[in-house]
Amino acid sequence: MATENISVIKLRDLLLVTVPPDPDDDTISALQEQVLQAMTRQEVRGLVLDISTVQTLDSFFARVVSETVQMVALMGGRTVLAGMRANVAVTATQLGLTVGNAITALDVDRAFDLLNAAPAGEPQP
Amino acid sequence: MNKSHQGELLITSENDIVVARKIVRDAATSLGFSLTDVTRIVTAASELTRNIYHYARSGVVRWRFLNQDSTVGLELVFEDSGPGISDVEQAMQPGYTTGKGLGMGLPGSKRLMDEMKIESVVGKGTTVTVRKWRG
Numbered sequence: 001m002a003t004e005n006i007s008v009i010k011l012r013d014l015l016l017v018t019v020p021p022d023p024d025d026d027t028i029s030a031l032q033e034q035v036l037q038a039m040t041r042q043e044v045r046g047l048v049l050d051i052s053t054v055q056t057l058d059s060f061f062a063r064v065v066s067e068t069v070q071m072v073a074l075m076g077g078r079t080v081l082a083g084m085r086a087n088v089a090v091t092a093t094q095l096g097l098t099v100g101n102a103i104t105a106l107d108v109d110r111a112f113d114l115l116n117a118a119p120a121g122e123p124q125p
Numbered sequence: 126m127n128k129s130h131q132g133e134l135l136i137t138s139e140n141d142i143v144v145a146r147k148i149v150r151d152a153a154t155s156l157g158f159s160l161t162d163v164t165r166i167v168t169a170a171s172e173l174t175r176n177i178y179h180y181a182r183s184g185v186v187r188w189r190f191l192n193q194d195s196t197v198g199l200e201l202v203f204e205d206s207g208p209g210i211s212d213v214e215q216a217m218q219p220g221y222t223t224g225k226g227l228g229m230g231l232p233g234s235k236r237l238m239d240e241m242k243i244e245s246v247v248g249k250g251t252t253v254t255v256r257k258w259r260g
Contacts, residue, residue, distance in 0.1 A: 024143045058171040059229040087161040091168045095233035
């Protein structure tokens with residue numbers, strides 16, 4: 001039921017994944033699976049993870065996000081984490097969370113710019 | 126103005142973590158906390174409720190409004206009858222975990238809140254009490 005809320009849209013050679021505002025742990029785990037499946041099925045070179053509506057980024061969520069970024073990188077893709085709200089960023093930092101090697105962007109627009117500007121095949125820093 | 130100033134929620138399933146977040150968000154918002162403080166409180170509640178579910182499978186989350194020297198605050202109590210914590214000091218070290226987590230829950234929640242108290246007896250259970258005062 002909860003997993004219906006995850007939207008994975010292919011736009012040209014990129015995926016736009018939208019995370020619901022208050023996902024439960026199952027939804028977050030399902031999100032990782034859906035992303036990896038979409039990476040395999042579709043010929044994409046990266047994805048934008050839109051978290052602009054996410055209200056709570058706790059350690060479980062952060063772990064799954066950083067794992068997903070790493071998995072996508074191993075598959076040859078790049079991930080941009082887009083739209084983290086200021087209050088969420090403050091809280092995540094105080095909690096001691098990091099999002100691994102994810103590139104971040106202020107919003108989805110800038111995230112697409114970042115991915116489109118990057119030369120294909122360049123490894124994620 | 127007949128809003129209740131306390132309440133509790135039984136934690137028996139993973140989905141109750143989401144329910145706890147919602148209840149705590151509503152309580153913190155109605156007390157007039159800033160959006161950033163609401164996010165801090167809800168995030169700490171998420172960590173501590175997940176601890177109940179992961180380590181004890183079930184437990185209870187209680188919340189109540191505080192009013193002390195004309196300062197209002199929110200108190201959250203996370204109680205379970207799980208395995209308990211053998212070394213609370215060690216459990217407060219960032220990165221230390223006996224589970225599958227990041228080891229951020231307890232030390233991180235302490236940073237997000239103003240006060241934290243942990244009472245734990247091995248084999249009996251754990252009670253974590255946190256408070257946040259409205260600045």
